[in-house]
Amino acid sequence: MPALEPKIAPSILSADLARLGEEVSDVLASGADMIHFDVMDNHYVPNLTFGAPVCKALRDYGITAPIDVHLMVKPVDELIHAFIDAGASDITFHPEASEHIDRSLSLIRDAGLRCGLVFNPATPLTWLDHVMDKVDMILLMSVNPGFGGQSFIPHTMEKLRQARERIDASGRDIRLEVDGGVNADNIGEIAAAGADTFVAGSSLFKARREDDPHRYDTVIGAMRRGLGR
Ligand SMILES: O=C(CO)[C@H](O)[C@H](O)COP(=O)(O)O
Numbered sequence: 001m002p003a004l005e006p007k008i009a010p011s012i013l014s015a016d017l018a019r020l021g022e023e024v025s026d027v028l029a030s031g032a033d034m035i036h037f038d039v040m041d042n043h044y045v046p047n048l049t050f051g052a053p054v055c056k057a058l059r060d061y062g063i064t065a066p067i068d069v070h071l072m073v074k075p076v077d078e079l080i081h082a083f084i085d086a087g088a089s090d091i092t093f094h095p096e097a098s099e100h101i102d103r104s105l106s107l108i109r110d111a112g113l114r115c116g117l118v119f120n121p122a123t124p125l126t127w128l129d130h131v132m133d134k135v136d137m138i139l140l141m142s143v144n145p146g147f148g149g150q151s152f153i154p155h156t157m158e159k160l161r162q163a164r165e166r167i168d169a170s171g172r173d174i175r176l177e178v179d180g181g182v183n184a185d186n187i188g189e190i191a192a193a194g195a196d197t198f199v200a201g202s203s204l205f206k207a208r209r210e211d212d213p214h215r216y217d218t219v220i221g222a223m224r225r226g227l228g229r
């Protein structure tokens with residue numbers, strides 16, 4: 001089965017947080033497809049970011065694009081409820097952080113949102129074995145979670161191929177998302193390994209256009225060329 005239409009998802013972790021609404025509007029106007037929203041709790045990962053009120057603030061600001069919430073938190077269920085109420089459209093969590101994976105997925109699905117599991121570089125894909133019929137997306141971390149600006153771990157390529165095989169065998173339209181160290185130079189190879197959704201934080205937000213600080217279209221265009229689009 002061919003991969004789905006590629007989507008570019010800027011991670012706001014690397015945005016200018018003092019101007020978050022504007023930054024999100026700017027990347028969307030520059031051609032991004034959705035927003036990747038990294039929630040870190042200083043417990044599951046050694047860093048602290050933002051919670052559901054910030055997601056709601058983006059909706060109140062007028063952002064209508066999908067907001068893809070990546071929960072790096074433990075436990076997960078309480079925050080799933082909070083992000084459903086805050087206007088998230090997609091929620092993923094790390095399976096080892098949930099006490100009841102099937103139940104956490106159902107909480108998200110039953111609210112009409114897309115749901116998925118996130119795999120750290122050393123987390124095996126076998127966590128998918130009994131929930132493949134319930135996930136809308138699989139997110140492979142290509143860095144250890146907690147920080148932006150790290151380098152893509154090469155072993156992810158092989159894991160992407162394995163995840164793509166699982167998706168093809170399922171016969172379902174499950175998105176395969178990759179997160180960490182993605183840039184215009186490596187995005188083509190990552191897509192060839194089977195990914196269709198590309199989170200980009202530091203490589204995108206540092207590439208603000210010099211002649212027009214509200215535009216990111218140069219780097220998004222370079223990413224689309226890397227994808228052959
Ligand atoms: O989940 C994450 C870190 O835990 C971020 O989404 C990811 O690191 C994106 O940042 P960059 O593109 O700078 O690597």
Ligand SMILES: [Fe+2]
Nearest residue numbers: 011038070179
């Ligand atoms: Fe992320």
